Amino acid sequence: MSTERGRIRITGFDADRVESRDPLSDWAEHSAVETQSRWRRGWERFKRNRSAMVGVAVVLVLSIAALLARPITVAGFPIQPLALAPHEPSTILYLQDPSVGVYDPPSLSHPMGIDGSGRDLFSRILYGGRYSLSIGFVVVALTASFGTVYGAVSGYYGGWVDEIMMRIVDTIYAFPGLVLALIIVTILGGGYWQLVLAFSLFGWASYGRLVRGEVLSIKENEYVMAAKALGARDWSVILKHIIPNAIPPLLVVASLNIGTVVIGVAALGFLGLGMPPGTAEWGTMLDATRETLIPGPEGRIPWWATVYPGLAIFLFVMAMNMIGDGINDALDAQATGMDDQGGA
Amino acid sequence: MSERTEESILRVEGLKKYYDTSSGFIDSLLGRGRSVKAVDDVDLELREGETLGVVGESGCGKTTLGRSILRLIKPTDGTVYYRDEELTAVSNVRLRRLKKDLQYIFQDPFASLNPRLTVGDIIGEPLDVHDLADGEERTERIGELLETVGLNASHTRRYPHEFSGGQRQRIGIARALAVDPEVIVCDEPVSALDVSVQAQILNLLEDLQDEFGLSYIFIAHDLSVVEHISDRVAVMYLGEIAEVGTTEEVFSPPHHPYTEALLSAIPEPDPLWEDEQITLPGTVPSPIDPPSGCRFHTRCPRIIQPDDYELTQAEWRSIVDLKLQTGDAESVGSLATTEEESVELSSLTRDRLDELIRSEYSLPRRVSDEQAEEVLSSAIDRLHAGEIADANERLDSAFVSPCERRPPDQYRTGDAHRIACFLYEEENDEHDSAGRADAVVED
Numbered sequence: 001m002s003t004e005r006g007r008i009r010i011t012g013f014d015a016d017r018v019e020s021r022d023p024l025s026d027w028a029e030h031s032a033v034e035t036q037s038r039w040r041r042g043w044e045r046f047k048r049n050r051s052a053m054v055g056v057a058v059v060l061v062l063s064i065a066a067l068l069a070r071p072i073t074v075a076g077f078p079i080q081p082l083a084l085a086p087h088e089p090s091t092i093l094y095l096q097d098p099s100v101g102v103y104d105p106p107s108l109s110h111p112m113g114i115d116g117s118g119r120d121l122f123s124r125i126l127y128g129g130r131y132s133l134s135i136g137f138v139v140v141a142l143t144a145s146f147g148t149v150y151g152a153v154s155g156y157y158g159g160w161v162d163e164i165m166m167r168i169v170d171t172i173y174a175f176p177g178l179v180l181a182l183i184i185v186t187i188l189g190g191g192y193w194q195l196v197l198a199f200s201l202f203g204w205a206s207y208g209r210l211v212r213g214e215v216l217s218i219k220e221n222e223y224v225m226a227a228k229a230l231g232a233r234d235w236s237v238i239l240k241h242i243i244p245n246a247i248p249p250l251l252v253v254a255s256l257n258i259g260t261v262v263i264g265v266a267a268l269g270f271l272g273l274g275m276p277p278g279t280a281e282w283g284t285m286l287d288a289t290r291e292t293l294i295p296g297p298e299g300r301i302p303w304w305a306t307v308y309p310g311l312a313i314f315l316f317v318m319a320m321n322m323i324g325d326g327i328n329d330a331l332d333a334q335a336t337g338m339d340d341q342g343g344a
Numbered sequence: 345m346s347e348r349t350e351e352s353i354l355r356v357e358g359l360k361k362y363y364d365t366s367s368g369f370i371d372s373l374l375g376r377g378r379s380v381k382a383v384d385d386v387d388l389e390l391r392e393g394e395t396l397g398v399v400g401e402s403g404c405g406k407t408t409l410g411r412s413i414l415r416l417i418k419p420t421d422g423t424v425y426y427r428d429e430e431l432t433a434v435s436n437v438r439l440r441r442l443k444k445d446l447q448y449i450f451q452d453p454f455a456s457l458n459p460r461l462t463v464g465d466i467i468g469e470p471l472d473v474h475d476l477a478d479g480e481e482r483t484e485r486i487g488e489l490l491e492t493v494g495l496n497a498s499h500t501r502r503y504p505h506e507f508s509g510g511q512r513q514r515i516g517i518a519r520a521l522a523v524d525p526e527v528i529v530c531d532e533p534v535s536a537l538d539v540s541v542q543a544q545i546l547n548l549l550e551d552l553q554d555e556f557g558l559s560y561i562f563i564a565h566d567l568s569v570v571e572h573i574s575d576r577v578a579v580m581y582l583g584e585i586a587e588v589g590t591t592e593e594v595f596s597p598p599h600h601p602y603t604e605a606l607l608s609a610i611p612e613p614d615p616l617w618e619d620e621q622i623t624l625p626g627t628v629p630s631p632i633d634p635p636s637g638c639r640f641h642t643r644c645p646r647i648i649q650p651d652d653y654e655l656t657q658a659e660w661r662s663i664v665d666l667k668l669q670t671g672d673a674e675s676v677g678s679l680a681t682t683e684e685e686s687v688e689l690s691s692l693t694r695d696r697l698d699e700l701i702r703s704e705y706s707l708p709r710r711v712s713d714e715q716a717e718e719v720l721s722s723a724i725d726r727l728h729a730g731e732i733a734d735a736n737e738r739l740d741s742a743f744v745s746p747c748e749r750r751p752p753d754q755y756r757t758g759d760a761h762r763i764a765c766f767l768y769e770e771e772n773d774e775h776d777s778a779g780r781a782d783a784v785v786e787d
Contacts, residue, residue, distance in 0.1 A: 008614045222455035229416055230470045230519070231443030240469075244460045 045330040052326020058319035059133075062312070066129030085123035089280035094118040103302040113304035116289055117278070121304060124280040125312050131192065131281040133316065135265050136258040139199040144254045146200075147207025152238050152246070154208065155215030166212065172205040178264055185273045195274055199261050210253055214246035221245075248331040255327055259320035266313050285309040353559050354390040354413070354527055359383055359422035361405075361412045365632065381631050382408040384583040385422070387754075388561075390527065395553065395560040397574030397591070399567060399606070403628060405583040406563045407451070410529045413561065414446050415439060426527070444474055447520035451532040453512035457504040463490070463515055464500030470522040489518040493548060510541035517548065521556070529561045534569060546573055567610055571595055576760065579603045582639045583631055585754070589761030600763045601646040625665065638765065641747035642668055648746050648766055653713045662705040663720065667743055670727070670736040694728045701727070719743070 046052055065084060072080035086109075087093065093100040093114065104114040112121035154165040172180075177199075184198035218224065219242060227237045268274040269283025270290075277288065289305035362379035383405045390396050398406050412419040415431060424431040426446060434442065450456035457466055467486045471477045477485045487497030493514040504512055513533060520528055530549065534542040550573065552558060564570050570577055571591055578588040579600060587600040594603060605622040612619075624643045629635050635642045641664075649660045692700070701724060702709065711717045719742040726735035746766055754762035755769055 005610075005612055005614075005617065005619075007617070221458075222450050222452055223458040225411075225416060226448070226450055226456045226516075226519070227458075227469065229414065229443065229448040230473050230523070231440040232469065232473045233440070236473070240461075241458050245458070 042327075042330040046326050049326040049329060051322045052329075055319040055322030055326065058315055059323065062129050062316055062319075063133055065126050066133055069123070069126035069130070085120075085126045087120040087123040089119065089124045089127040090278065091120070092118045093120060103305065105302070106304055112308045113302065115285070115305050116291070116302075121308055124285060125282070125308055128280040128282045128285060128309070128312070129316075131275060131279065132262050132265060132283070132313070135192070135195055135199070136262040136316075136320075138196055139203060139261045140254050140258050142196070142200045143203040143257075144207050144250060147204035148211050148243060148246070148250060150204060151208040151211025151213075152215050152243055155212040156219055156234070156238055156242060158216075162212070166209070169205045169208050172202045173209075175202075177202060178267060181264060181268065182271075182273060185268055190274055190276050192275065195265055195268065198268075199264060203257075203261070206257075207250065207253065211243075211246050211250060214249060215242050218242050218245045251331065252324055252328040256321060256324035259317035259324075262313065262320075263317055282309045282313050351392050352389045353392045353427060354388075354561070355425040356386060356388040356413060357423045357425075359386045359388075359409070359412060359424065360420045361408050361417065362420045378632050381583050381634055383412060383419075384634070386580075386583075386585055388413075388578060388585070388588070390559050390561055392526075392559055393553070393557055394575040395562050395573050397570035397577040398561060398563045398580060399565060399570050399577060400580035401565060401606075401628065403631070404580045405631070406565075406580055407531055409580070410448070410531050410561060410563050414443075414448055414529055416448065440473075444523045445526040447523065447525040447528045449513075449516050449520050449528060449530045449533045452536050453509055453516055454536070456516055457512055459504055462501050462503055463507075466504070466515060467500075467518050467522055470519060474523060476523065485522070489522055490515075492521065492552070493518045494544075508541075509537050510544060513537060513541075513545055514548065517545075517552070521552065524556070525558065527559045527561070529563070531563045532565065533562075535564065535566065542569065549573065567606060579606070582628060582634055584639060584751075585764065586640065587761075587763045587765075588754070589758060589763075593758050593761040598757050598763065598768065600640075600765050601644045601767070602640050605645070635748070637745075637748040637750055638752050640765075641745060644747065646767060650744060650746065653716050653743075655711055655713045655716055659707060659711050659713075659716075662707050663711070663716065663739075663743055664745060666701070666705050666707075666720075666723075667736070667739040670723075670732055670739060673732055692728075694725065697728050698724050716743070 067080065068082045069085040070083050070088065071078055094102070095118070100110075100114060100118060102114065102116055102118050104110060106113040110120050110122060112125060115121050115124070150165065154162045180202045181195075181198040184201060185194060188194040188197065224237060224241055227241050232240075265274055265281070266283030266286065269281050269285075270287045272284075272287050275281040275284045277284065286306055286309050289302075289309075360381075361383040362381050365378050365380055386409060388396070398409065400406050408417070411417045413424050413431075415424070419432060422432065426442065429442070431439070431442065431446075461469075464483070464486050467489055468482055471482055471485060483500070486500055490497050490499055495511060495514055495518070499507075504515065507515065513536075517533075533549070534545050537545060546569065549560065549562075553560065560573075562570065562573055574591050576588065576590050577594040579586045579594065579602065581602050586602050587594060595607065599607065605624050608619065608622045622645055624645070626643055629639070629642055638644070641647050645661060646657065647661060647664055649655060649657075653660070655663070698721070701707075707720075711720060719738060723735040723738045726732075726738060752764045752766050752769070754764045757763050757768050
């Protein structure tokens, strides 16, 4: 027995031996596979999701149809010469062709029938996608980008900045979004950009709150402190480390929100507050044919006048929701299935 | 380990970091918050080309110390000098520039690398931040750095999750090296790795030190790691430096009682080795309300007796334990345990309670000092009467260790060796008549 330490030495742990021992695994340079980024993996998973792909197909078809509905000319030059829709959306057909009457049922020459002002519904629905769809994308692009920056700043700096910025968001939250949009449209009058403004002015609040929550957890990560330790500026830490990590949940909310905005626009249109009356926007079209919901003088209901615009709204919103769910599943880190890569 | 010059490159004076525990702005408005003294009045010095090990148990403030030295978190008080520049006072712009010289390696190689960036971008970030290289030159430099730390230059396009813990730590090291720093604070860089990989990383750090003339502050809780890599060692306890000196000095007597306990806890593979292992009683006290005087006195096996008594060391330690616990106790029941759970302590006779308490604190039937025995038994009388506060008062006024009265200075016990313990106060007076050895400044 002894109280002296170090009488037994374990030589197997000599550093030199550790350096030159056999490799721990059979991994070798040539067995390496090309790196798959997280986004690519997400895309692979998304592609396998049938309902999401159906959603993408529907949105694509609707968008392309809207784009090709009528020729587009910029400053006199036709940049899109195709015309899928047989008539101009605002042409009143019975003025040119007396055989066409108001509320004619669907036929071969007018596949969705004629509306109350004698216009071809099929042409109007194709063309109307230009307003309804683009408003959804434009509003979400504006609100999501502003909300992201707002939330990132609020969450990153914390303290009083956060306190004040979040109380502003709370104030906006106190009012229903549609009511706020309604007020703005009433003040500014109808029109495309007025509608965009109406939905964007306060619509960013939900993104702000979402991103702030994400940032609060992301900024606790050691790699954020590591970036600061390197001497990185605040904005570069926010742009490079914080926002990219906050994007996945944002993307899900944004894709679902496109549908919500489209419904909102249609709702305002139905109330007669959206686009000017007579515009081929889906909600406004529903409004214009509102009286057909009650049986006409001969007791018949011209169902095509409301069903087709409504169906268009329904199809698009449904498709957007399916895409949103698909993105959610694809970016969910917990989900397995495509996780055939190593690593933690 | 490496060539050493006597010039100090980093000097820490009276560094303090207190955290506020108030949970919201209403708390702070009402002043309800209390401060956690994570680092309290630390003096340190790092010389050029040396490795200074900082050891201590979990929660003693090692990481906070390392981070506040580099101003990753803002220190509450105190100054840090880098060469002749006061790091704690420079502007934010200047501080960012200085990050080119002062780098940090993080403990957890899994959390400290952004999972969304490729290895090339992670290592390239410091190059971008300080505009050190771009384009072709940047790519080349990244490859070079990867090879310096023993990885392959072709790994630039991979993501962190494709690497093992040891490889990730190498990436973290490469990132710190990218700016060609002078000082690196290594915050437990090997504690998240398994033992065989630890050796590789430690050797890598040593090789890099020789190659680039780096100075390290090496934070660790593993004494054998610290002994292996450090030129000098500082031992921390509860936010303060207990002992500092060259590695040989710290690892050989005289010791601070805390260092002694730490050293005795190093596992020994020799089955025929038998030495007294010092087990520290209790847990580390809360840094919100640290003990008065020497912070280690609540657990110190070598706590000093006042001159009035002649007790054995074990008796004295037990009496102080009893005294400290009556201060916190709410009922007599928490001071003594009975074997039969059902027995009501209040119904016990005076003698039975006396017996229980003495056995709980392993005190003999009569302690060896008459005067002490008198106070002790009168305190137990009070406890029997259920008056804990009164008992505590009696113990408190009679048994006061010099260790509790005032905090010890760092007493000089060798060339560069300083121990913050009153046991070495007299030796200090012989060597150093100035009384207060300010830090480890003069050598």
